[in-house]
Ligand SMILES: Nc1ncnc2c1ncn2[C@@H]1O[C@H](COP(=O)(O)OP(=O)(O)OP(=O)(O)O)[C@@H](O)[C@H]1O
């Protein structure tokens with residue numbers, strides 16, 4: 075379903091960014107020769123500390139960024155040469171990508187539905203289903219800016235699923251949510267998996283990864299350091315929980331700069 | 333196409349659902365234009381009424397008997413005859429002109445009466461007498477008093493001439509009547525042609541600038557543009573959707589200005605009694621002219637809107653976009669002003685220059701001096717440049733550097 079081959083993403087830093095990061099390098103290797111694949115019907119977790127390159131990897135899959143090296147195919151479509159085909163098969167959510175604050179959730183759902191060429195009657199039905207599930211049906215006519223953080227996030231999730239995509243990519247979907255709301259999101263992801271969708275999430279919440287993910291890809295400093303089921307990872311690190319395993323991997327692979 | 337339609341719908345909705353936006357784009361301009369013109373008419377009318385009602389302070393020194401009898405016959409009263417014995421009265425009166433306590437000073441020479449009463453057959457023995465008039469042109473009351481007294485002196489002179497020659501028409505010799513022959517439409521077109529390109533530029537830019545910056549740089553900054561970039565819609569449709577919706581809004585806001593001006597100016601002129609000035613502004617368009625104007629106007633709107641969008645696309649945030657757009661606005665305004673006082677003189681390549689060429693073509697259409705090839709040159713270059721800008725923007729929308737600063 076998704077094939078990532080030797081993905082490398084190098085950011086060119088502006089002189090301003092170089093000053094902020096206190097570095098003399100004019101480039102930043104955010105993702106370094108990462109390869110993995112993911113299949114329908116599974117939840118794959120990208121696990122890594124802040125700045126590991128999770129968001130960058132997911133943005134490359136979503137065609138928003140072009141790989142500096144390597145390639146990505148989504149359902150056989152290359153993200154660089156056939157970006158539109160890729161975009162119509164994925165639902166993507168990340169913190170930095172937001173819904174227009176001046177519009178209502180209902181209007182935006184229909185707007186993005188139209189951009190995805192979803193027929194009006196199907197759209198109406200999907201809206202009712204998703205809005206009811208996430209409990210936004212009572213707020214659907216309110217402007218996004220008037221909604222609470224949790225409500226905004228749930229509206230964004232609903233909108234990202236407007237075209238019933240086969241592949242769902244959520245970047246830290248539960249960040250900033252209370253446990254009740256977070257639970258309704260993770261439950262929905264399990265639901266999607268049951269329907270045979272491929273779900274990819276990034277997270278640095280170990281308990282979430284343990285409960286939710288069928289397989290994990292651990293990224294540290296842009297490099298893939300482990301891949302497999304929870305058991306595979308426990309085995310490889312000689313531990314019995316994800317937090318310890320993660321610390322082991324981090325100690326082994328993170329080299330202090332300078 | 334479906335993408336363009338959806339985006340235009342959304343952008344128009346953003347504006348029309350927002351009471352503040354509607355106020356600032358469509359209601360305030362009307363209130364402003366009507367308010368300014370109403371205020372102007374009240375002020376101008378108050379001023380003219382006041383000047384006419386003012387009783388001028390006029391000194392007439394040495395007035396001869398013939399003038400006094402003329403004045404009483406003509407109903408000219410209220411002037412002051414200074415006591416000539418106090419030698420410094422003239423200096424005092426002149427000081428009065430400066431501090432506006434005196435409006436006019438008239439000094440007749442001593443020999444005036446004898447000179448004007450000399451008969452026609454003894455003319456060789458007299459020199460023409462000079463009446464000295466002092467006034468202060470920077471004081472409205474003084475200027476008004478001078479023009480009133482000039483009329484009286486003319487009447488007085490005619491009386492004296494009739495007296496000397498028996499019949500005034502004998503010395504008038506001839507009269508001159510002016511008859512204007514001109515193509516009224518061309519004359520009006522010339523005036524409109526000077527102002528129109530300039531006004532269109534100002535109004536379109538003023539209407540589209542803030543909106544365009546928010547529509548693109550603002551969305552980029554807020555992260556809402558990225559949401560759109562995730563949809564399978566072609567980037568070009570997103571660009572065109574933005575350009576078209578901004579064009580529609582710019583035209584609407586410019587139209588609101590123009591309509592309220594067209595309504596307010598005649599009312600103003602009427603209230604201050606200057607209707608004549610307007611008669612020269614009526615104009616009849618031919619069918620071809622209308623088509624040419626509409627085609628060119630749409631092109632110009634698209635071009636200006638594309639320029640604004642272009643700046644907004646490449647700016648990192650709203651602040652940067654706003655500071656980039658001001659110099660661009662100034663350049664376009666200066667080019668517009670330049671066209672007011674210059675002419676392309678029918679030289680084809682000049683019509684190909686963007687912004688300048690279309691302004692020139694507008695002028696020539698209104699004065700009916702445009703040729704079809706020159707019109708086409710201006711129109712095609714305007715549309716081609718707008719299209720090129722759209723292509724560059726599409727490229728920019730595909731660039732992660734521009735969109736995500738990556
Ligand atoms: N636009 C950019 N320009 C330059 N460097 C960038 C840019 N975006 C990200 N980076 C750098 O690339 C690295 C990877 O960033 P990324 O956002 O992918 O990490 P992440 O794993 O998602 O982290 P987090 O858990 O904090 O979200 C970081 O060092 C970051 O500073």
Ligand SMILES: [Mg+2]
Pocket residue numbers: 128129130245
């Ligand atoms: Mg991230």
